[in-house]
Amino acid sequence: MGPLRESRRAAIERLFQHGGDIKAATVAYPDAPRPWIDLSTGLNPVAYPVPELPRELWARLPETAALDALRAAAGLFYGVEPECVAAGAGSQAVLQVLPRLFPAPRVSILGPTYGEHERVWKTSGADTETVGDLDAATAPQVVVVNPNNPDGRMFARLRMADTARRLADEGRRLIVDEAFMDFESESVAGDRLAATIVLRSFGKAFGLSGLRLGFAVAPPAIAARIREALGPWPVSGPAIAVGMLALADRNWLDAARRRLERDAAWLDDALTRVGFALVGQTRLFRLARHPGAAKTFERLCAQGVLARPFAWDPNLLRFGIPTVDQRPRLREALMAAR
Template identity: 50%
Template sequence: MDARHDPAPASAASRPRHGGELDAARARFPQAPEPWIDLSTGINPRPYPFDAGTLGEERWTRLPERAAIDRLEATAARAYGVAPHGRVVAASGTQPLIAALPALFPARRVAILGFGYQEHPARWHAAGAQVRIVEEVEALCAQDIDLAVVVNPNNPDGRLVEPGDLATVAARLAARDGALVVDEAFMDVVAPSRSLIPALPPRTIILRSFGKAYGLAGLRLSFAVSEPDLAGRLRAALGPWPVSGPALAIGTQALADAGWLVRTRAQLDHDAARLDGLLRATGFQPLGGTSLFRLAAAPDAAHSFERLARAGILVRSFPERPHWLRFGLPGDDAAWRRLEAALAG
């Protein structure tokens, strides 16, 4: 069993780094050409073409009605294949859900599967929990673990854990009042059969992000799926207006449009394969990812990051993994040409 304790952040001011920080990139590389191409996030560059006519004035001027929230959550339940005994809770992005988990599960010993999205260990550290990073799924079931966290597919390497294996972990933890959190932020671009939601084991919360696959990250919309009791407690923690009026309208419209998502998956798969080919041709070693981002390694990754930034292209670097860079998908032919030229040097 390979496990290690993840040290707490050095100070309260410490925070995980994320993609999308263009202001910092512009300050660091003031001579870079505009407009910047932001490939540092895993967001679909072709957003869902929502009907602006659904955003009447009252979406902005009135508080969201409970009935509209119920419609959105019911639409999400159908889109995600939620089991009959499950409940869906809408929120303004995944971050409030992650922040609410330590109060919902006062776990003292938390296991997280592998290197991934750093907000999970940061939040549990902030709650005073002992955080252990493990490399094998079986290690999540150790007797001294109160709660396990799995990002599935993982960010940034795209590792996928089969739903049957996750159900086994959930059952073992639930047998001693433990809990499982599965962050499926990027599951929309993967085959629906890989999601744990239709099985929905006991004492499990599954998180889903809307903005990534639908290219509308600024909308700030996400969902948690769990048993009715846990879902009710989470809904109470979020308060009476967890989602904005525009997010309710756009999210309900988009999640009901199953055909758009099927077509989008095919396009993203094509673009991800194209990006892998470009990276190989310019000296990178593709390591995985999802169809919204590709992880690659290079001995001179730090130099490549700076060379791309000087060309006005922002990618994601990882201080913890200095040989890694993560690339999002270019959104149009001009962006592809700029990336190819910058990679070719």
């Protein structure tokens, strides 16, 4: 196999691992028209408007008082006291320290779901089991992504709270990844549940994944351990400043929710018109099934449209929500990819 063919094969493999890898997509499909329409990430495609920031935010280390203010803003947003919040460079940075802080011989993960949960626990030496139902989880640590990525399955807040209390009574721990919860209404972040860690992403709802900001919400003693593990400067000065502005801007978030609902309705129609069956959703993505999904993925990539494929089911594709200006090109690509 020649070097060009090998590099293309490796690039295609990366597209099955995580969304948003436009560099890999360009290597895999070098003749695709630009710019790419990236629907592979499940991010809000219209980002929060970032103001011009003072130069000192880029030049100085973040001060403790600024980080405390960010935690206070996040606490107000999630409905908890600041001492219940730990901030990190994305929820990914937070979930990676959990196996070290709270080691367990076995971990139950409700799946299929975001693959990083299994990876970080296996790397720590834990055995992992993938279960299809909450009641089937038998391990000391239980991980649930709610709403789930990629199918949007969502447990009601009362069900999750009951599960958290049951696990705490049994001396077990619940980790709830609510990365896609900001536009939904079933969060347990504000329920102050014992032995429960709730992970929240900032970048998805606010469309600023490159800012790298996320939070853990947990009982004060657990949150303090996470803060200590993340170190003295877990979040950059610019991320602190933008995060505080955005978390306080409920009007912007409400308007984004309404826009996403309209744009998602358009996507639903466009997908069903070309033979996809919608099998899962949140306000930030749609999961669709088609017997020719693997071929459709390749044809869309050739036209500069990147969806999210899954190695564990080649008949599935996940689509982020397109903007109005992307509709004509996306519709044309979908029709041509049939």
